[in-house]
Amino acid sequence: MTKMIQRYPARTRLNHWAVALMFVCAGLSGLSIFHPALFFLSNLFGGGPWTRILHPFFGVLMVAGFLGLFFKMWRDNLWRDGDGAWVRHSPYLLKGDEVDMPPVGKYNAGQKLLFWVSGLCLVMLLVTGIAFWQPWFADFFPVPVRRVAVLLHATSAVALIMSIFVHIYAAIWVKGSIHAMVRGSVSVEWARRHHLLWFLEIDGKK
Numbered sequence: 637m638t639k640m641i642q643r644y645p646a647r648t649r650l651n652h653w654a655v656a657l658m659f660v661c662a663g664l665s666g667l668s669i670f671h672p673a674l675f676f677l678s679n680l681f682g683g684g685p686w687t688r689i690l691h692p693f694f695g696v697l698m699v700a701g702f703l704g705l706f707f708k709m710w711r712d713n714l715w716r717d718g719d720g721a722w723v724r725h726s727p728y729l730l731k732g733d734e735v736d737m738p739p740v741g742k743y744n745a746g747q748k749l750l751f752w753v754s755g756l757c758l759v760m761l762l763v764t765g766i767a768f769w770q771p772w773f774a775d776f777f778p779v780p781v782r783r784v785a786v787l788l789h790a791t792s793a794v795a796l797i798m799s800i801f802v803h804i805y806a807a808i809w810v811k812g813s814i815h816a817m818v819r820g821s822v823s824v825e826w827a828r829r830h831h832l833l834w835f836l837e838i839d840g841k842k
């Protein structure tokens with residue numbers, strides 16, 4: 637039988653999928669009010685006015701949920717010796733040759749970069765979104781500030797959507813990762829192959 641080890645407890649998985657759900661809701665509702673060609677998406681949220689009302693709340697819930705992940709994971713995402721080497725070797729990994737990849741801890745440098753980029757995008761989305769959130773906060777900000785905020789909001793949204801596409805692609809590509817976030821566990825082989833230093837740390841503790 638395959639020996640499994642725990643990677644994520646239930647509360648972290650619940651937290652993660654709640655953020656993912658809010659990402660989908662905030663993303664689809666945001667796109668529907670971003671361009672007329674995508675307005676049909678507002679049917680998912682009860683029509684135009686409801687989409688407009690709900691979108692900022694989806695966003696705030698996504699940021700609040702991400703904070704939960706952030707406080708749990710930021711330490712494991714700090715840049716360490718070896719991460720630069722991992723980035724330099726990553727073109728080989730993309731070609732399917734992982735033999736010379738430096739060993740990594742709980743997260744590899746690619747995951748770490750995505751973690752910080754998504755966090756930064758979420759902060760930008762929150763701050764800029766508040767600046768033109770009608771009818772609550774927009775009146776506190778002068779019109780030119782609101783205009784710049786709209787531009788930065790859309791830019792951060794595109795950056796976040798692209799980052800999450802990469803995140804999902806990597807999650808599917810590295811077989812066994814989805815199992816980690818759905819069931820909480822990974823096989824010993826998966827841990828040794830993809831996160832050797834993390835595996836050794838856990839094995840050492842045992």
Ligand code: HEM
Pocket residue numbers: 643652655656657659702705709743747748750751754800803804807813814815816817
């Ligand atoms: C919507 C579809 C999504 C899928 C299929 C997905 C899948 C996964 C999987 C499989 C992992 C485990 C990776 C590992 O342990 O090595 C993971 C981790 C993680 N996910 Fe997601 N995720 C999604 C959305 C999101 C969103 C929207 C965010 C945040 C905005 C997010 C943030 C994270 C973080 C911070 C981790 C831990 C660190 C990492 O692996 O990068 N995920 N996700």
